[in-house]
Amino acid sequence: MEKFSRNQRIAAITKLLVENPSKMVNLNKFTEVFNAAKSTISEDVVIIRDIFNKLEVGNIETIAGASGGIKYVCNSSQEEKNKFAEGLCAILAEKDRIIPGNFIYMTDIMYNPEIVHKAAVILASNFNNLGVQYVVTVETKGIPLAYEVAKMLCVELIIVRRDNRVTEGPTVSINYVSGSGRRIQSMSLSRKSIKRGSKCIFVDDFMKAGGTALGIIEMLREFNSELVGIGVLVESTENKSKLLNNYISIIQFNGISENGSAILVPSNNVKK
Amino acid sequence: MEKFSRNQRIAAITKLLVENPSKMVNLNKFTEVFNAAKSTISEDVVIIRDIFNKLEVGNIETIAGASGGIKYVCNSSQEEKNKFAEGLCAILAEKDRIIPGNFIYMTDIMYNPEIVHKAAVILASNFNNLGVQYVVTVETKGIPLAYEVAKMLCVELIIVRRDNRVTEGPTVSINYVSGSGRRIQSMSLSRKSIKRGSKCIFVDDFMKAGGTALGIIEMLREFNSELVGIGVLVESTENKSKLLNNYISIIQFNGISENGSAILVPSNNVKK
Numbered sequence: 297m298e299k300f301s302r303n304q305r306i307a308a309i310t311k312l313l314v315e316n317p318s319k320m321v322n323l324n325k326f327t328e329v330f331n332a333a334k335s336t337i338s339e340d341v342v343i344i345r346d347i348f349n350k351l352e353v354g355n356i357e358t359i360a361g362a363s364g365g366i367k368y369v370c371n372s373s374q375e376e377k378n379k380f381a382e383g384l385c386a387i388l389a390e391k392d393r394i395i396p397g398n399f400i401y402m403t404d405i406m407y408n409p410e411i412v413h414k415a416a417v418i419l420a421s422n423f424n425n426l427g428v429q430y431v432v433t434v435e436t437k438g439i440p441l442a443y444e445v446a447k448m449l450c451v452e453l454i455i456v457r458r459d460n461r462v463t464e465g466p467t468v469s470i471n472y473v474s475g476s477g478r479r480i481q482s483m484s485l486s487r488k489s490i491k492r493g494s495k496c497i498f499v500d501d502f503m504k505a506g507g508t509a510l511g512i513i514e515m516l517r518e519f520n521s522e523l524v525g526i527g528v529l530v531e532s533t534e535n536k537s538k539l540l541n542n543y544i545s546i547i548q549f550n551g552i553s554e555n556g557s558a559i560l561v562p563s564n565n566v567k568k
Numbered sequence: 569m570e571k572f573s574r575n576q577r578i579a580a581i582t583k584l585l586v587e588n589p590s591k592m593v594n595l596n597k598f599t600e601v602f603n604a605a606k607s608t609i610s611e612d613v614v615i616i617r618d619i620f621n622k623l624e625v626g627n628i629e630t631i632a633g634a635s636g637g638i639k640y641v642c643n644s645s646q647e648e649k650n651k652f653a654e655g656l657c658a659i660l661a662e663k664d665r666i667i668p669g670n671f672i673y674m675t676d677i678m679y680n681p682e683i684v685h686k687a688a689v690i691l692a693s694n695f696n697n698l699g700v701q702y703v704v705t706v707e708t709k710g711i712p713l714a715y716e717v718a719k720m721l722c723v724e725l726i727i728v729r730r731d732n733r734v735t736e737g738p739t740v741s742i743n744y745v746s747g748s749g750r751r752i753q754s755m756s757l758s759r760k761s762i763k764r765g766s767k768c769i770f771v772d773d774f775m776k777a778g779g780t781a782l783g784i785i786e787m788l789r790e791f792n793s794e795l796v797g798i799g800v801l802v803e804s805t806e807n808k809s810k811l812l813n814n815y816i817s818i819i820q821f822n823g824i825s826e827n828g829s830a831i832l833v834p835s836n837n838v839k840k
Contacts, residue, residue, distance in 0.1 A: 409719035447681035465667040
């Protein structure tokens with residue numbers, strides 16, 4: 297049977313781990329593919345872990361025991377996080393992004409895989425140890441970000457709908473008051489989507505007063521499930537009466553300046 | 569300045585390439601980070617490319633010239649593709665997936681990052697050489713898959729909406745006839761979202777007669793842009809009068825059997 301060099305094994309193991317964040321991989325998988333002893337694979341993994349730690353690009357965790365293995369846990373360096381948040385503030389402060397109603401046009405940002413991936417690494421690195429089963433979002437703009445966070449945590453994504461579609465079977469619907477607009481809105485979710493007794497985090501593109509997040513808490517209660525964390529790309533500080541105070545954001549939106557561009561700064565939890 | 573071993577460089581280069589599919593990376597980036605000669609980095613890349621090719625898990629392409637560099641292009645082996653399509657057929661044939669109206673419940677599949685990632689690699693590997701600028705989808709269920717395909721191709725995602733939201737500025741709306749249901753539906757897209765003269769592919773979860781895809785072609789025409797490919801996870805063969813015939817799918821849905829479960833087979837373009 298063919299033998300592989302250490303260089304070859306390291307490239308292949310790195311690829312498999314990085315493509316499957318937070319997924320536990322048993323070392324036997326590698327001993328079979330590479331026809332190598334477990335001790336040899338363990339040495340390969342130590343090399344990968346050391347360079348990831350040195351460059352501050354995540355960690356390889358080892359879980360001992362028969363059902364154990366290794367998993368890649370995403371992270372980025374503090375310098376990278378700051379650079380990303382500052383770069384995003386600069387992009388969103390472009391004047392032509394202000395659209396009628398004093399909204400910021402950020403659809404292109406939310407649908408740009410490179411930006412979404414980096415933002416998801418920052419958010420997910422805050423939720424790695426919560427033991428959640430689902431990442432929840434409300435359609436539509438936050439879906440790619442929530443999907444990437446779910447991927448980083450190796451859990452399923454749940455998308456709460458604004459309507460109820462025939463192709464999802466029986467649904468649970470609730471009404472909630474949007475905290476900023478004071479409008480009554482509704483959201484619905486398929487009965488089949490969440491196992492009872494689950495822990496979830498909520499991920500979205502933008503948070504104003506937090507009314508949507510409160511709606512999610514109420515929705516999860518219908519599934520006997522619990523919200524244990526909230527992560528958003530942008531939080532608005534204009535709505536002083538935040539209905540929630542346990543959340544993380546990457547940047548803060550502080551209104552529109554006199555010259556007509558958005559005032560944005562990296563959030564405190566990013567620039568540690 | 570610190571020196572890195574070949575093993576260390578290979579782990580770090582592999583990680584960066586795999587996390588940024590289809591993105592051109594200049595070798596100078598690595599010579600700086602690793603304080604190594606360009607020839608040394610080139611040798612590292614050859615090792616990575618060889619093992620990726622040997623294991624059939626994608627390719628590293630080299631583009632010569634001053635503005636050139638290397639990029640990781642995703643792919644999976646024919647064996648992996650078949651195994652994935654067959655596994656998916658088995659999951660979707662579970663009896664309790666049939667919901668009123670003879671729909672298949674596949675929301676959990678479309679929101680499962682591991683499944684979505686594998687499906688996206690299969691679809692994207694068919695579109696690598698089309699030189700597209702955008703991956704287009706219609707909300708909601710196909711968004712994670714379309715996002716992953718966009719990520720694999722290193723292009724932006726475009727989500728066509730069923731309504732028009734205030735936070736996206738001026739929009740273009742069109743009406744279209746759904747090919748299977750013969751219902752009139754509408755879709756809208758922000759004026760800002762697509763640069764004129766772009767090439768796009770359309771990605772969705774499920775295709776019946778192709779009415780939505782025709783709507784997308786019409787929508788893109790409003791932006792002087794062109795649809796050059798269509799990829800779906802599941803195509804229904806029940807609607808014989810397919811309005812389009814240039815598309816790829818991963819599995820085919822052939823109706824509901826007498827015992828009440830869905831009849832599904834891998835598509836021809838997957839089992840080559």
